[in-house]
Amino acid sequence: MDLGKMSHVDLDRINIKGFPEIIYGLHKTPLQILEVALKLDAANQPVMITKLSFDKWKELEDKPPNGSYFESSQIWYNRPFPTMKNGKILVLSAGTSDSQVVEEAAVVSQWMGCQTDVLQDVGVAGLGRLLGQLETIREASVIIVVAGMEGALPSVVSGLVSVPVIAVPTSVGYGANLDGLTTLLAMTTSCSSGISVVNIDNGFGAAYQASLIIKLMNQD
């Protein structure tokens, strides 16, 4: 049975958005991923694959164009974009358990050409840790706040700075956390101004939007 072409790689996206199509690996087979990666590469575009499990990577390791795999953040990429001069992204997290999403955000930010700092495990249960880093925090142009459980951290951080906060709910927690849905809804209904939210565990999405903001700061 002929099922049509399986993939229509969007080679035009790099012209429209400034960045190429990025391959979402979670629900694709290694073969499907490889097909898209090769088409992008053949068109001379940089390649990034997100949510690429270790097992899938192992199947692809010897095949795609050369690049680097980050096991914890499950990202593969090659040919990062040149670093932009203005602005800096800070990726900040509530707890050590959030580190996988933190790394996803940081890796994507850097690949997209943004200066990127990371500050982990400064959640609200012990406020001193956060308040002791105020200077670092206030240096950033955009802050990605990664938190699970009740997701209180973005509200607190946003009350301390004058720049946009992008909140990433994580699925860290159990029971009433509802796999991060509670965190997502809580962040969305924050009492603090200057926050917008992306999907649960979506470090990639937060980094992408933060990078678009940094890009605005680098227009001449």
Add this chain to the structure above:
Amino acid sequence: MDLGKMSHVDLDRINIKGFPEIIYGLHKTPLQILEVALKLDAANQPVMITKLSFDKWKELEDKPPNGSYFESSQIWYNRPFPTMKNGKILVLSAGTSDSQVVEEAAVVSQWMGCQTDVLQDVGVAGLGRLLGQLETIREASVIIVVAGMEGALPSVVSGLVSVPVIAVPTSVGYGANLDGLTTLLAMTTSCSSGISVVNIDNGFGAAYQASLIIKLMNQD
């Protein structure tokens, strides 16, 4: 049609719990409320009615035993319990919009014989307000934290004190707040230790629990 006795007032409760049956007014008709109140009064027990709307109270105003009505917290009571010597309850809220629930908690705490302080509108969007009151906050033996929206305040407060925090989610908010359900779930999945939670807008329940704790401090 004979529908049996409508109410079985629990005259024994004061012996078991130390406090009489308290009348939940929300779903009762004025007549039902009056019947219970009179039976309690006839048994020489103090009477408290919660969630008593202004309209219902107007119908009852001239009828029940003498007492006071608090319009904002929708409580009626008579014969408060004597004030206990040890311990103090602090009722603390995130925003002015939560004041109705704050008042419910404070009125009940005082009626049950507890020394009670109130500190309103110190939510996490402007952390300075809270941190500027640390001394007052650390004087309390039990802290009732009332908050709506994302419900971040109990996590922050609990990280600053060494006493039990009872969190009261409120239905203040809209959209993703889901009439307080998000707040309730978020508070229940807090990253901070030393917190337990009561129902949405249930200032009464928090005060009752807090008062039982104060009572433990006054046993000889």
Add this chain to the structure above:
Amino acid sequence: MDLGKMSHVDLDRINIKGFPEIIYGLHKTPLQILEVALKLDAANQPVMITKLSFDKWKELEDKPPNGSYFESSQIWYNRPFPTMKNGKILVLSAGTSDSQVVEEAAVVSQWMGCQTDVLQDVGVAGLGRLLGQLETIREASVIIVVAGMEGALPSVVSGLVSVPVIAVPTSVGYGANLDGLTTLLAMTTSCSSGISVVNIDNGFGAAYQASLIIKLMNQD
């Protein structure tokens, strides 16, 4: 009964965030609103009140400091911030039914000093309307996309531009729309990159976030 000071107006917020505390009017009584407004005004800070119903405004009309009321967007303000030179916000909506939220976003953006365009009723059911405005759309630095029902518009718009899209789900719809919750969740799980989301009907929140981005473009 003394319930402590009801409100702790956050007079320091303007120093930290660059904008004063903004009064959330939905769950406050007119008296509570007035108290906060007067304190802000006495401190010589601009005042903005959101979700201020016509009825509440009528009670306050003669009392607060001078200012303007926008009935459709339920906003009152005085003393807007000076317009910034760089960058422009576009508020774009799917349908005429979303116009109240559109107006909220536009009024807040302008008050915060941003150049602001509006483009309404260009939803995906008739794609020609949107594609016919591509030039206008690509002039913006930040795009606020307001949509109800299935909330498809931000995904489509974000695929056409290279700037950040802030999505505002609205409660326009019925049945499976779940008062906008479906819209919110759908926007959060968009297949398109460069989108973040705010609460249902929260035009204010989107404008605030967009304005912080514009401000970054106006740093020297």
Add this chain to the structure above:
Amino acid sequence: MDLGKMSHVDLDRINIKGFPEIIYGLHKTPLQILEVALKLDAANQPVMITKLSFDKWKELEDKPPNGSYFESSQIWYNRPFPTMKNGKILVLSAGTSDSQVVEEAAVVSQWMGCQTDVLQDVGVAGLGRLLGQLETIREASVIIVVAGMEGALPSVVSGLVSVPVIAVPTSVGYGANLDGLTTLLAMTTSCSSGISVVNIDNGFGAAYQASLIIKLMNQD
């Protein structure tokens, strides 16, 4: 213990609906599936089994009547219906990750005697892919649109054509996608006219409905 006959194969269905009972394999044991298949075959009716996992098929491979197994779409069938002259079904999808459901829809459509085209990976994040295929799209009599995540594609497609669109939400996505529930609800509350919806990942159901429509076009 005698538990009655386990299955009552509906041999009359082919007379009423024009198609035989189709075996839903997901919750049945291989033995249960075999029993039904043999009864249908003995009655000289064509056999189709859906949601038949590879492992179950392996147990049955040598046993049922002769036929073909499609591993990706998890379908087994024999004796397809003759192809009808009028009308054509187009199965169209948002992304490569949806291909399993696409194949299910296409295989069933063809088995039921419909001319069937497939067009994959033309989601709204890069609208050019879809608009570049308008001619193909407008040739179809019924369009099955398969999409996960926010499920925006059926709304857009339906706005471009004058024929019925049957939307199939998929469980492709994570977090706020809620295993496809968000997609289902979003598609159901679409702003575009001419759409109806089937269950999550139910490519079979969409194809069945589309085929009944094609059949109407082939009545004389």
Add this chain to the structure above:
Amino acid sequence: MDLGKMSHVDLDRINIKGFPEIIYGLHKTPLQILEVALKLDAANQPVMITKLSFDKWKELEDKPPNGSYFESSQIWYNRPFPTMKNGKILVLSAGTSDSQVVEEAAVVSQWMGCQTDVLQDVGVAGLGRLLGQLETIREASVIIVVAGMEGALPSVVSGLVSVPVIAVPTSVGYGANLDGLTTLLAMTTSCSSGISVVNIDNGFGAAYQASLIIKLMNQD
């Protein structure tokens, strides 16, 4: 403040879909409705308004182009489309309480040029009523089944016919019905083949799709 043009009436839709933009009245003000209606009329296109409450209609009664208002189904229209020769729609309901949605479906079907029958109150609690009408039921080319509560009727009807069934869940019921959400989900997960589903109470949507099917039967 200039908010851009409020509405972009989609005058091109009639060319693409064969039917004009239809005005969704639920969330629009009378003024917004009037503006769109006049633009459509000026372009010489037929006008239909759905979910137009009696009160809104009263405000518009003397103003829009001439037409008819149906109070129970809350529809206003003028200039119906000519009746098509082939095919017939049957609108069938479970109970008398569903009659408002039934009427919406029937009025829209007729306006779109379809021969339309109605059969009400034949729900599954008394199966004899349905089975007694089998002949009528089997005359239809498309069946719109309207039902609330547990929504069992489409499954039963679809098992009795060989044509497409479009299921309309209604909000008739209480408690576990969840305002029709249970009905919607139940219909979507039906055990019967040949069913697709539209939004809760969306008689319009079902009629629109059914009419597109009838139109396919009238192509030459």
Add this chain to the structure above:
Amino acid sequence: MDLGKMSHVDLDRINIKGFPEIIYGLHKTPLQILEVALKLDAANQPVMITKLSFDKWKELEDKPPNGSYFESSQIWYNRPFPTMKNGKILVLSAGTSDSQVVEEAAVVSQWMGCQTDVLQDVGVAGLGRLLGQLETIREASVIIVVAGMEGALPSVVSGLVSVPVIAVPTSVGYGANLDGLTTLLAMTTSCSSGISVVNIDNGFGAAYQASLIIKLMNQD
């Protein structure tokens, strides 16, 4: 427009089930109710109308066949069934607030010919009230337990008796009660054996089921 006969009264139901069609008044207009009532009466069948609001009854008061209206339980009926000799139903409730549902259950039980006792306000918060009535409770053949909030009463009652318990969740409560949904789910997942559940506030449904059980005890 001719919409077919609006109602198909099920005159055969009394032969099949032993009881006539009972009119569900909640979503019907007074006119619709009257039409069904008159048809039943003309066929010489007893008439019962449930969920008939006071306002609707007022419109019908002078029109239907003679009968009695019960305002609290919102039931109208005439010609009750003769009382059966064996068995007795006990309707038992947790609190005074549940009395409306209690009365609905009791009125229906008696109309259907069952000996019926009522015992109200014996909820688990004061267990003594329940344990003090054990003798009465153990006289019943079927027990209908009506409770709101956490719905604990059926579990406790069922542990004390050897007869079937039919649990009726009520919408009494607020916040986490979710309008009775929590109560319904909690009763359904009871740790106690011998319980089945009906819809929220469905005193009618519980009484109908209990009466069918009593009828089994009166077969010869």
Add this chain to the structure above:
Amino acid sequence: MDLGKMSHVDLDRINIKGFPEIIYGLHKTPLQILEVALKLDAANQPVMITKLSFDKWKELEDKPPNGSYFESSQIWYNRPFPTMKNGKILVLSAGTSDSQVVEEAAVVSQWMGCQTDVLQDVGVAGLGRLLGQLETIREASVIIVVAGMEGALPSVVSGLVSVPVIAVPTSVGYGANLDGLTTLLAMTTSCSSGISVVNIDNGFGAAYQASLIIKLMNQD
């Protein structure tokens, strides 16, 4: 650490309810199960274990008192109760996929001393199968209806008989079925009278209540 006695076997239950404590095996370790079983056996009471997985049974196979294990229904028991003379339970199911729950209900009914018939795979998608068995169906005193997906069968069956129907929702289905939650809610909001509902997949609970009804028919 001494954690108190782990289990308090309820040896008194057989006196109160007529049946012993039945061991719920799902969340217990084999050791916990064994401990309870031995205590019941030592007290000379029959033993039944439900939701006992094959693996757990394997660990216990040689240890508990003698008895029989039913692998499909995951039940172990010994010493069934003597069969009662009057009344008969019919366990009826929608599809072959429901057979595990059917068997659970049938095994428990028989163990509790009830005459029990089984009729499987007569769901509403092909009504002929059900209507062809009307005579068998009308012989039963209580009918347990087991169904997954949209759960329409109890409504239809209850409309055909004059005895109590106990509905058991199953988790058979996918997507919008929500693991049986949709089925449960749909059954609870049935339009048909004479139905009550138990938990998802709870064949045991249905059989227990049905047996209590049969017992009432066997009182002197």
Add this chain to the structure above:
Amino acid sequence: MDLGKMSHVDLDRINIKGFPEIIYGLHKTPLQILEVALKLDAANQPVMITKLSFDKWKELEDKPPNGSYFESSQIWYNRPFPTMKNGKILVLSAGTSDSQVVEEAAVVSQWMGCQTDVLQDVGVAGLGRLLGQLETIREASVIIVVAGMEGALPSVVSGLVSVPVIAVPTSVGYGANLDGLTTLLAMTTSCSSGISVVNIDNGFGAAYQASLIIKLMNQD
């Protein structure tokens, strides 16, 4: 890539709260856990790790500071706090299946220096077990009630005592239990006064809160 320090151990927490940071092991890798444990130990603070699976413990067994591992409650600790003189915690559960959470609560209570009793398997299905232990129950100063399924036990216990009850919902149950969410919501909406609630399966959180209450009783 340098991702900043992964963990910011909160060494100040012991001064603020009287207890050190406790390590939440569920979402951390063994390496992350070890890093935090060593830092706490180096600072001469006691170490407790919760939700530490057997497999993770095996990886750490030879590495962290000396201490004890409790397999059933998945806790590791060293250096418990000295036992306080006043007050006693009772951990009480509904069923044997809840024993893992019971043990978590008991181990934490003892480590924090509280006298602790345990009473298991006294759920409401057989009330005699609970009522037979009233004396033991009334000796406690704080009662932690652990229950799954419908979660009725806290309501009953709280009605029998005059001290605070902390309710712990567990995920024991299936179907409508929704993995403990129903239990959580039911406990939160209890009809009984003096109850507050913690997260599902959160024996640790209940014990922490109870211990803070005991500490209040030991202030001089």
